[in-house]
Amino acid sequence: MLEIKNLEKVYPNGHHALKDISFSVPKGEFLVVIGLSGSGKSTMLRCINRLHDPTGGEILFNGVDSTKLKGSSLRKMRSEIGMIFQHFNLIPRKTVMANVLSGNLSRTGVLKSILGIYDPEVVERAKKYIDIVGLKGKEKNRADNLSGGQQQRVSIARALMQNPKILLADEPVASLDPATSHSVMQYLKKVNEELGVTVICNLHFLSLVRQYAHRVVALKHGKLIYDGRPLEISEEWFKTIYGEDAVEVTIN
Amino acid sequence: MQKIIKRKANKQVQIIKAFILDALSWAYIALVSYKIIYEKIIIDVRYPEFAWKQPIYSLYFGIAVSIIFFFTNFSLGKGLFGLIKIDENDSATSKPFAFLGYLLIALTFLTGFYVSQVSIKEFFSANGLEGAKRIFTALIHPNWGIFEQGLFAAIETIYMAFIATAIAIPIAFILGFFAARNLMSGNKFAFFCYSALRAVLNISRSIEPLVWAIIFSVWVGIGPFSGMLALCLHSIASLTKQYSEQIESINDGPVEAITATGAHPIQVVWFGVVPQIVLPYLSYTIYRWDINVRMATVIGLVGGGGIGNLLMQYQGQARWSEVGLLVILIAAIVWTMDWASSVIREALK
Ligand SMILES: Nc1ncnc2c1ncn2[C@@H]1O[C@H](COP(=O)(O)OP(=O)(O)OP(=O)(O)O)[C@@H](O)[C@H]1O
Ligand SMILES: [Mg+2]
Numbered sequence: 146m147l148e149i150k151n152l153e154k155v156y157p158n159g160h161h162a163l164k165d166i167s168f169s170v171p172k173g174e175f176l177v178v179i180g181l182s183g184s185g186k187s188t189m190l191r192c193i194n195r196l197h198d199p200t201g202g203e204i205l206f207n208g209v210d211s212t213k214l215k216g217s218s219l220r221k222m223r224s225e226i227g228m229i230f231q232h233f234n235l236i237p238r239k240t241v242m243a244n245v246l247s248g249n250l251s252r253t254g255v256l257k258s259i260l261g262i263y264d265p266e267v268v269e270r271a272k273k274y275i276d277i278v279g280l281k282g283k284e285k286n287r288a289d290n291l292s293g294g295q296q297q298r299v300s301i302a303r304a305l306m307q308n309p310k311i312l313l314a315d316e317p318v319a320s321l322d323p324a325t326s327h328s329v330m331q332y333l334k335k336v337n338e339e340l341g342v343t344v345i346c347n348l349h350f351l352s353l354v355r356q357y358a359h360r361v362v363a364l365k366h367g368k369l370i371y372d373g374r375p376l377e378i379s380e381e382w383f384k385t386i387y388g389e390d391a392v393e394v395t396i397n
Numbered sequence: 398m399q400k401i402i403k404r405k406a407n408k409q410v411q412i413i414k415a416f417i418l419d420a421l422s423w424a425y426i427a428l429v430s431y432k433i434i435y436e437k438i439i440i441d442v443r444y445p446e447f448a449w450k451q452p453i454y455s456l457y458f459g460i461a462v463s464i465i466f467f468f469t470n471f472s473l474g475k476g477l478f479g480l481i482k483i484d485e486n487d488s489a490t491s492k493p494f495a496f497l498g499y500l501l502i503a504l505t506f507l508t509g510f511y512v513s514q515v516s517i518k519e520f521f522s523a524n525g526l527e528g529a530k531r532i533f534t535a536l537i538h539p540n541w542g543i544f545e546q547g548l549f550a551a552i553e554t555i556y557m558a559f560i561a562t563a564i565a566i567p568i569a570f571i572l573g574f575f576a577a578r579n580l581m582s583g584n585k586f587a588f589f590c591y592s593a594l595r596a597v598l599n600i601s602r603s604i605e606p607l608v609w610a611i612i613f614s615v616w617v618g619i620g621p622f623s624g625m626l627a628l629c630l631h632s633i634a635s636l637t638k639q640y641s642e643q644i645e646s647i648n649d650g651p652v653e654a655i656t657a658t659g660a661h662p663i664q665v666v667w668f669g670v671v672p673q674i675v676l677p678y679l680s681y682t683i684y685r686w687d688i689n690v691r692m693a694t695v696i697g698l699v700g701g702g703g704i705g706n707l708l709m710q711y712q713g714q715a716r717w718s719e720v721g722l723l724v725i726l727i728a729a730i731v732w733t734m735d736w737a738s739s740v741i742r743e744a745l746k
Contacts, residue, residue: 250660
């Protein structure tokens with residue numbers, strides 16, 4: 146489904162953030178990316194949907210090299226990849242419904258979307274996803290008045306609106322409390338298992354990693370240093386990934 | 398290694414800047430001392446002559462003096478550009494180089510008083526006080542007979558300001574996106590458009606609406622239309638600047654999120670940028686209307702129509718009671734606009 150080959154990213158300021166990264170993700174997998182702050186996790190995710198442009202290597206998405214795409218074919222590719230952010234990034238002052246509908250923009254004409262005209266079946270679909278993330282009845286609430294966990298669920302519904310083949314999640318629970326974190330992770334799991342969406346998720350907490358990941362890759366200083374099952378991460382690997390002095394913290 | 402070279406080059410630039418500042422300061426001191434203290438105060442020349450050799454000699458003098466002082470702590474430039482070490486707990490204002498700064502400020506004040514012909518004697522002369530009394534008595538006995546005429550002109554002014562603002566809004570709204578650095582730094586062409594637009598805006602903003610009104614009153618004739626055009630042009634330039642600054646300060650998150658859904662760039666702007674800027678935009682726009690009403694009264698003075706025009710006519714005929722009434726009307730308009738705009742802007746928060 147997704148194949149990353151020798152991916153390189155050098156930022157304009159000269160920082161070499163990703164060095165020769167290669168791995169592939171089969172359909173339906175729940176892949177978790179771990180690594181210290183600054184190891185390049187966000188950069189890698191953003192290269193996949195081209196919020197950042199890679200400076201080398203290939204990213205094959207369904208057999209097509211997405212690093213070469215431009216204009217409308219780039220937008221088409223992006224529309225098949227949903228993204229969830231640490232700070233939710235919802236549209237301020239808009240309702241839950243409007244935010245979820247914005248996930249469908251790539252399939253709505255420019256003029257139609259500006260005039261706010263949506264087909265009834267699109268609105269139906271939005272309602273269905275709002276229901277799936279457990280926010281039924283909140284359609285008309287302003288999204289920025291919801292709690293953090295609820296906002297993150299709105300953003301999951303927005304991503305689902307795209308009918309994504311892959312869902313990228315960049316530290317989706319890093320600004321939430323432990324209980325809410327689990328609930329949001331449960332929804333991601335549900336999306337992965339019930340809707341069959343491949344998930345690539347950056348996480349900081351190993352306890353969450355063990356619970357949700359099918360497979361783990363670890364980055365360190367922009368290099369891929371681990372690729373395997375979550376339960377196989379031994380004490381030794383843990384020290385390699387996070388440094389000698391690291392102590393594991395758990396959240397329940 | 399490269400960094401060290403860079404820092405050295407940087408220091409050289411600072412030294413040159415410091416020296417130029419010193420030389421200009423001393424040249425200014427020399428010129429002002431000669432023109433004001435020597436010519437005006439000491440020998441009291443009635444019509445002092447200006448010759449280009451005066452500033453040029455002062456510049457030579459300035460360069461000479463600053464060469465001497467540049468190696469001491471009296472160098473203002475070195476102080477300001479951080480080339481003199483100052484203890485953190487010590488204040489810079491008590492250092493020797495600050496002395497030159499004080500001298501500059503004192504001389505500038507002195508010159509200011511002389512150039513504006515400040516004279517306490519005239520302010521309190523019997524003749525002057527008599528005139529003031531006459532004008533104030535007339536002003537507090539306004540002629541209500543011209544109330545209708547004044548009100549009509551005032552309404553003209555308010556509508557003129559309104560239509561100037563209204564025409565400026567959509568134009569500035571669109572230009573605002575093109576003048577926002579964060580939206581326009583994508584490629585070279587976009588950045589060129591951004592820079593060109595910024596330059597044009599800065600130039601048109603630096604020309605006062607009063608001057609525009611004079612230009613337009615020659616172009617389209619004296620009257621409200623020329624005043625309206627002047628206000629409109631100024632509003633476009635100011636609003637575009639304020640709008641684009643607002644766009645530059647938005648949160649990138651929603652923009653990224655909408656981009657990531659595969660939306661068209663226009664949709665990204667409409668859904669990612671616009672919701673973040675509507676409220677500040679409204680607030681700026683109402684404030685601009687408020688400013689335009691005030692400016693419209695002033696612009697009337699140079700033939701831009703409205704109440705200012707009327708004021709100018711009565712002032713020319715020295716009919717102070719009529720002027721008094723117009724002053725009351727203007728105060729009422731300004732006060733009302735001020736109040737209304739602050740109430741609306743408060744409600745928008
Ligand atoms: N726009 C940018 N320009 C230059 N350097 C950048 C930019 N964005 C990120 N970097 C650098 O690239 C490196 C990787 O950043 P990245 O955000 O991918 O790390 P991360 O693993 O996501 O960290 P965190 O866990 O803190 O989110 C960091 O050293 C960062 O300073
Ligand atoms: Mg990150």
